[in-house]
Amino acid sequence: MERRTFLNVGLAGLGTLAVAGPAAAHFIPMPSDEKWAVIFGTWYGTARDAAVWVSEGMGGIAPVFDARQAPADLGSYDHLVIGTAIQGGKGPQALEDFIKAHAPEIRRKTRGLFAVCGNLGKQPGPQQVKDYVGGYLGGITGAGAVPGAIFGGRITRALMDPDQYKMVTELYARMGGPKDDFDNLSRVACMKFGAEIRAARA
Template sequence: MKKRDFLKGSLLTMGALLLPRKIWAMDFYPTTSKAEWAVLYGTWCGSSRDAAAWISEGMNGIAKVFDVRENPDLSGYKYVIVGGSIRAGKTTPELQRYLTEHNEQLKGKIKGLFAVCGNMKQPVTQVQYQQLIDNHLSKLTGVSNVASKVFLGRITWGLMDPDARKQLQAFNMDEYDNLKRSECMAFGKEVLRSVAP
């Protein structure tokens, strides 16, 4: 190896190591402009991640999508949509904690709520809206009377923690996927319409 090539490579490597950690994070959720909207989600196995990305897609990519485990700073966003995957009638502990800790900051910004649940592969009814939106997410956020949606979810054994997989398999549950991109995109459009002047 030539001395000049070695020095170039070394300088590039050192420069890359000095970059802030945030630059290394890959942005999986493209946006079309400086976003005023954020979609915040909590997930166990990725269903709500996909729902959140598709909701943003339905809004023509104007919403930035955040996993609650990133502990995002949403103070710079004008509007927020909040949702997550459901287990035993509740969203993830991380989402519950985040919403409790940031309640005052978010309260006036939340314009949509969503939940993703398997619902034993049964159609969503008003009962799920009452349990998951009215009695859970609305209480966590202190927000009601905003656009809301309960999506059917999916089970992918390879993405599930062993304890949850064992519990569900005990019910003779199979893998399935009832989360629909078109429904998530339609909800994104509904939320946008709900705040249109």
């Protein structure tokens, strides 16, 4: 009986744990009266890290959401920053769907746009700002003249589907890009952009 009671309590305890669930790592913003959020689209996490560092540059006040998990109701936010990874000149479908579903609010509230791209292993420049930030992201958000930035991306073999990794590295080899993993994302550059966006609203 003693043992059974213990077992029941143990199982009940486990049940509670299962309901609450262990929480995944989550960006918890610094307290602020300003209501900002950063929303990003990613395949392999570069744009996620950029989004966190952009928020850090803003003083860490903006919660950071993957478009796949972003709140359906953006009413709690006055200011949005939208960022994306680029494949074939575009962001992930989930980000496009999210933007489409909140089009008028995103058009009205977006204060900054950024993209991360591989650019064959080189740091991107004005052409990629034009194509991916102003052209692509500016087009789907309708955000108008807001600050924009482009950041160098990564190729991370450990995260990639082997066929896709092979395809990308073969393409890069043909076009003179790096043969292996690379990481051109700069925390300093992301933070600088975050500070710039917030200063633009001050």
